[in-house]
Amino acid sequence: xxxxxxxxxxxxxxxxxxxxxxxxxxxxxxxxxxxxxxxxxxxxxxxxxxxxxxxxxxxxxxxxxxxxxxxxxxxxxxxxxxxxxxxxxxxxxxxxxxxxxxxxxxxxxxxxxxxxxxxxxxxxxxxxxxxxxxxxxxxxxxxxxxxxxxxxxxxxxxxxxxxxxxxxxxxxxxxxxxxxxxxxxxxxxxxxxxxxxxxxxxxxxxxxxxxxxxxxxxxxxxxxxxxxxxxxxxxxxxxxxxxxxxxxxxxxxxxxxxxxxxxxxxxxxxxxxxxxxxxxxxxxxxxxxxxxxxxxxxxxxxxxxxxxxxxxxxxxxxxxxxxxxxxxxxxxxxxxxxxxxxxxxxxxxxxxxxxxxxxxxxxxxxxxxxxxxxxxxxxxxxxxxxxxxxxxxxxxxxx
Numbered sequence: 273x274x275x276x277x278x279x280x281x282x283x284x285x286x287x288x289x290x291x292x293x294x295x296x297x298x299x300x301x302x303x304x305x306x307x308x309x310x311x312x313x314x315x316x317x318x319x320x321x322x323x324x325x326x327x328x329x330x331x332x333x334x335x336x337x338x339x340x341x342x343x344x345x346x347x348x349x350x351x352x353x354x355x356x357x358x359x360x361x362x363x364x365x366x367x368x369x370x371x372x373x374x375x376x377x378x379x380x381x382x383x384x385x386x387x388x389x390x391x392x393x394x395x396x397x398x399x400x401x402x403x404x405x406x407x408x409x410x411x412x413x414x415x416x417x418x419x420x421x422x423x424x425x426x427x428x429x430x431x432x433x434x435x436x437x438x439x440x441x442x443x444x445x446x447x448x449x450x451x452x453x454x455x456x457x458x459x460x461x462x463x464x465x466x467x468x469x470x471x472x473x474x475x476x477x478x479x480x481x482x483x484x485x486x487x488x489x490x491x492x493x494x495x496x497x498x499x500x501x502x503x504x505x506x507x508x509x510x511x512x513x514x515x516x517x518x519x520x521x522x523x524x525x526x527x528x529x530x531x532x533x534x535x536x537x538x539x540x541x542x543x544x545x546x547x548x549x550x551x552x553x554x555x556x557x558x559x560x561x562x563x564x565x566x567x568x569x570x571x572x573x574x575x576x577x578x579x580x581x582x583x584x585x586x587x588x589x590x591x592x593x594x595x596x597x598x599x600x601x602x603x604x605x606x607x608x609x610x611x612x613x614x615x616x617x618x619x620x621x622x623x624x625x626x627x628x629x630x631x632x633x634x635x636x637x638x639x640x641x642x643x644x645x646x647x648x649x650x651x652x653x654x655x656x657x658x659x660x661x662x663x664x665x666x667x668x669x670x671x
Contacts, residue, residue, distance in 0.1 A: 274308040277628065278347070278356065278370045280387065282314040285379035286466050286487065292332050294607055295376040299327060301610070301620040307628070310356065310368055313342070314382070320345050322356055322367060343367060347394055354396045372631060373398040376604060380461045380488075383604050384410035397635035399627050400581035401603050408577045409603035412460045412492050415577065422576045424569065425597050427588065428495040431460065434485045441478075448477065454496040457481055459488030470496065497597060501589040503556045505570040506609040508626060510580045510634055514571045517612035519563060521556035554615050562589065565596050573601055580634060581627055584609040 281295030282288055292313075299309055311326040315335065321342040325331055331338050344359045345367055356367040373396050377383050385407035391398045401409065408415050413431045420426060430447045437444050448455060457480040459467040467487040469480035484491045502524070506517035558566070570585040584605035588597040602609075608627075610620040618626075 274306060275628070276308045276310060276369060276371045277302070277374050278310045278312050278372070279374045279376060280312045280314065281376045282316070283377050283379070283382035283387070284314075284316055284318050285377070285381050285383075286462065287379035287383075288316055289332070290606060291376060291378045291382070292329065294378065294604075296327065296329055297607055297610075298374075298376055298620075298624060302624050303621055306625070310370065312345070312347075312356070312373075314377075315339065320347070320359075347373075347391075347396070349395050354394065370396065372396065372628065372635075374628070374631075375400055376608065378604060378606065379466075380410060384461060397631055399631040401577075401579045401583070405578040405580065406603050409579065409583070409601045410461050411490075412458060412600055413490060415600065416492075418576055419573070419598055422572065424572060424576065425595070427497060427597050429492055431490065431492045434489050434491065437481060437485070437491065445474075445477065448493050449474070451493070451495050453477075456494045456496055457484050458492050458494070459484045460490035460492045461488055497588045497590050499591045499593075501556075501558070501591045502586065502599075503558065503566060503589060504584050504586045504609075504612070505566050506582060506584045506605065506612040507570050507574045507579070508582045508613070508623070508630075509574070510630060511575060511578060514574050516567045516570055517609065517618075518554050518615040519556045519558070519566055520612055521553040521558070523551040523553060552611075554612070558589070559594075562594055562596065569596065569598055573598055577601060579603060581630065582608055582623065584612070 279295055279299055281291045283291060285291070295311070299311065302309055310322060311324070313321045313326045315321060321339065322345045323342040325338070325341055345356045346359050347370070348355055348357060354370045356370060358365040358367055373391050375382070375387055375391070375398060377387060380386075383406060385403040385405075388398070388401070388406045389403045392403060400406070408418060416426050416429060428451050430444070430451060432444050453474065454470065454472045455477075457469045457471055457477070467484045469476070469483055471477050471480045481491060481493075502522040503519050504522065505519045508515045508517070556563075566587055569587070573579075573585050574583060579601065581603075582605065584602040586599040586602065588599050589595070608620075608623065610623055613623050614620065
């Protein structure tokens with residue numbers, strides 16, 4: 273019997289389209305002899321849809337007109353099993369049952385633990401990191417605070433909220449000047465290089481901060497690395513065991529890998545292949561000692577943030593000093609970083625199989641832990657004027 277996999281993608285996020293590309297890539301590579309694949313699309317208005325039409329990328333070019341052909345749905349648990357149910361009409365109707373969920377989402381409102389919390393509440397097994405790891409991996413400020421506590425190498429940075437900048441801009445600009453230019457200005461909880469600016473002069477700084485504040489309430493400004501080489505390493509596993517992929521060296525037309533580089537540049541009318549289409553060298557042009565340091569740091573980051581599944585850890589290297597800095601993790605990386613595993617001998621189909629197997633094993637392991645007690649400490653208590661401390665003479669009263 274095939275395993276029924278609900279692949280979830282989309283969502284209210286600026287990385288909505290990137291998620292569609294990553295999800296359809298994965299679905300195309302899944303072993304249809306082992307898995308029955310059910311696409312679950314979260315539209316930008318947060319409505320969930322399912323239907324085989326969602327497997328065609330052309331649908332999303334004009335989804336407003338075509339959504340009437342898809343089926344609005346919701347995910348629920350009943351009697352220990354998991355179902356997609358139709359949400360419109362007088363009567364609820366089961367569309368299909370599911371065995372496991374496979375979130376392939378990017379960005380805030382989905383990848384940041386929001387979707388994972390919902391899946392955990394429903395109780396369905398799912399691929400990837402849990403709520404905590406997903407949330408830590410999305411917030412560039414909190415993750416750096418965790419890295420610092422673990423003595424992992426990070427660049428100098430300043431962070432602030434948009435309200436603080438609106439009230440005391442000069443105080444914040446003073447902190448940035450003290451750190452020194454050039455700097456990278458980023459929204460703290462976005463990915464795919466959205467809203468990021470490389471700032472070389474103070475004249476550009478205010479506009480860069482305003483740009484980032486269009487996307488996020490929290491802003492981070494990082495000291496730029498001189499003589500930069502940007503490399504990425506993917507990690508597959510869980511808290512107990514991690515494997516590392518081949519290491520890539522990013523070739524960007526800018527000071528950092530832009531959204532244009534990742535998802536648009538160079539396509540010239542051809543369909544985007546997501547992160548798989550970005551310019552890169554595999555393996556990276558780094559020496560053996562640096563390679564070992566990157567791999568060791570990748571596993572350390574993976575464990576520090578309690579990640580699971582497949583993640584891509586991004587690094588910044590000063591090629592003159594050979595100093596390696598942890599940049600950030602991508603808890604659900606673009607294209608699931610399959611292009612880093614294929615050079616290491618693991619085909620995309622095998623990577624996807626490993627992810628599903630790992631998720632099922634983790635679900636079984638978690639099921640052996642104690643999460644609740646059969647006893648009910650509320651039995652025999654009646655809420656009264658003295659709360660739960662007294663049950664005499666105050667039956668049924670609520671204050």
